Amino acid sequence: xxxxxxxxxxxxxxxxxxxxxxxxxxxxxxxxxxxxxxxxxxxxxxxxxxxxxxxxxxxxxxxxxxxxxxxxxxxxxxxxxxxxxxxxxxxxxxxxxxxxxxxxxxxxxxxxxxxxxxxxxxxxxxxxxxxxxxxxxxxxxxxxxxxxxxxxxxxxxxxxxxxxxxxxxxxxxxxxxxxxxxxxxxxxxxxxxxxxxxxxxxxxxxxxxxxxxxxxxxxxxxxxxxxxx
Amino acid sequence: xxxxxxxxxxxxxxxxxxxxxxxxxxxxxxxxxxxxxxxxxxxxxxxxxxxxxxxxxxxxxxxxxxxxxxxxxxxxxxxxxxxxxxxxxxxxxxxxxxxxxxxxxxxxxxxxxxxxxxxxxxxxxxxxxxxxxxxxxxxxxxxxxxxxxxxxxxxxxxxxxxxxxxxxxxxxxxxxxxxxxxxxxxxxxxxxxxxxxxxxxxxxxxxxxxxxxxxxxxxxxxxxxxxxx
DNA sequence: AATTAGATCTCGACT
DNA sequence: AGTCGAGGTCTAATT
Numbered sequence: 001x002x003x004x005x006x007x008x009x010x011x012x013x014x015x016x017x018x019x020x021x022x023x024x025x026x027x028x029x030x031x032x033x034x035x036x037x038x039x040x041x042x043x044x045x046x047x048x049x050x051x052x053x054x055x056x057x058x059x060x061x062x063x064x065x066x067x068x069x070x071x072x073x074x075x076x077x078x079x080x081x082x083x084x085x086x087x088x089x090x091x092x093x094x095x096x097x098x099x100x101x102x103x104x105x106x107x108x109x110x111x112x113x114x115x116x117x118x119x120x121x122x123x124x125x126x127x128x129x130x131x132x133x134x135x136x137x138x139x140x141x142x143x144x145x146x147x148x149x150x151x152x153x154x155x156x157x158x159x160x161x162x163x164x165x166x167x168x169x170x171x172x173x174x175x176x177x178x179x180x181x182x183x184x185x186x187x188x189x190x191x192x193x194x195x196x197x198x199x200x201x202x203x204x205x206x207x208x209x210x211x212x213x214x215x216x217x218x219x220x221x222x223x224x225x226x227x228x229x
Numbered sequence: 230x231x232x233x234x235x236x237x238x239x240x241x242x243x244x245x246x247x248x249x250x251x252x253x254x255x256x257x258x259x260x261x262x263x264x265x266x267x268x269x270x271x272x273x274x275x276x277x278x279x280x281x282x283x284x285x286x287x288x289x290x291x292x293x294x295x296x297x298x299x300x301x302x303x304x305x306x307x308x309x310x311x312x313x314x315x316x317x318x319x320x321x322x323x324x325x326x327x328x329x330x331x332x333x334x335x336x337x338x339x340x341x342x343x344x345x346x347x348x349x350x351x352x353x354x355x356x357x358x359x360x361x362x363x364x365x366x367x368x369x370x371x372x373x374x375x376x377x378x379x380x381x382x383x384x385x386x387x388x389x390x391x392x393x394x395x396x397x398x399x400x401x402x403x404x405x406x407x408x409x410x411x412x413x414x415x416x417x418x419x420x421x422x423x424x425x426x427x428x429x430x431x432x433x434x435x436x437x438x439x440x441x442x443x444x445x446x447x448x449x450x451x452x453x454x455x456x457x458x
Numbered sequence: 459a460a461t462t463a464g465a466t467c468t469c470g471a472c473t
Numbered sequence: 474a475g476t477c478g479a480g481g482t483c484t485a486a487t488t
Contacts, residue, residue, distance in 0.1 A: 039330035
């Protein structure tokens with residue numbers, strides 16, 4: 001990885017055109033040839049960048065009036081996207097061998113939440129039983145199909161964050177499931193770590209029960225010895 | 230901006246939990262306190278990060294058996310998100326004053342395309358007139374509502390890249406607009422710089438006309454003196 | 459503050 | 474290879 005701190009001007013042309021006026025920025029050139037231009041603030045997103053696969057060519061300015069000490073042109077190999085970096089003053093330029101990264105390990109995503117809830121359907125109520133996970137319907141699988149203590153079918157939609165589109169999705173599933181005489185009547189449960197007020201209102205209005213799930217507590221129930229990493 | 234190249238191990242706990250095993254990585258600390266951890270590949274997205282506002286505290290490892298030379302804890306000020314970076318070996322550590330960035334200037338976005346097409350509806354055909362931009366419907370505004378040379382109403386949906394969901398959106402608008410006896414029959418035009426084959430097929434199947442727009446040419450028509458930056 | 463829609467979205471899974 | 478959905482989405486405009 002090459003790290004350059006330089007006064008530069010950047011132009012991107014591709015899916016859109018974007019321009020960065022002359023200023024001091026960090027230019028990161030990764031081992032795969034990708035280039036990132038960062039300012040000293042903002043978000044984790046670079047101001048400008050080129051994704052791999054791409055190639056970097058260094059040249060001198062065409063125009064003698066151009067004060068640039070170097071012009072970097074980064075071209076995408078797949079598309080005709082192009083990033084032109086005019087470098088006016090180099091403050092820092094180092095190269096580092098980072099080696100291969102073992103990569104990120106994630107925990108806590110929706111799939112794991114579904115897994116935990118499937119193994120602990122009594123979270124929704126005593127006497128609940130799981131019919132199956134990913135119960136198929138013509139428009140896609142329902143996260144969980146259960147029977148409550150009274151033997152009634154319940155479709156459960158699980159989200160990390162419960163928003164309005166999740167309620168819409170569950171509503172569509174319920175409409176289809178209720179056409180099946182073996183299941184009908186099927187009611188709905190909307191389960192999420194956090195449910196937005198608007199989503200809760202819509203769900204309640206449609207007779208859907210909202211359940212906020214404590215992920216850590218649930219993981220504790222599932223296996224009290226489980227600890228992070 | 231502080232640039233550190235170090236052998237490190239990273240743990241994030243917040244909306245999810247994520248872990249990075251020990252390896253050499255770039256750690257970027259921006260002026261606003263935000264922290265980015267990059268590997269020598271992948272995309273512009275860091276492996277792990279903390280968005281501002283947040284604070285960084287440096288400590289020594291609690292456990293004597295921990296070989297770490299330093300432990301950085303980055304805490305979000307707003308949420309209880311936390312990033313813990315255990316540093317085992319520092320390869321590089323420099324600080325740079327970048328100053329304030331003038332910021333990115335974009336050109337070529339959908340809004341500008343809509344503006345240009347509104348001013349040049351004859352792009353779609355001779356004799357076309359604009360009824361109005363952002364013509365309201367109960368499910369949101371249609372980009373352009375026009376009348377063609379024969380006086381028939383035409384709804385125009387504009388996208389930078391025409392994909393299938395854009396055709397679906399236009400279809401919903403057309404269904405609503407055609408309920409209005411003052412407008413009906415209303416036909417549709419799907420305009421984009423680039424239209425995906427699947428979107429084109431669906432549009433054609435529904436009697437929607439596809440128009441690919443040359444943004445640069447259109448800008449030239451609108452004002453021949455206009456040049457980028 | 460909350461909501462909506464776009465993003466050079468990115469990223470992964472699945473077909 | 475294309476399509477679909479989720480994201481620690483982020484971001485900005487709008488209500």
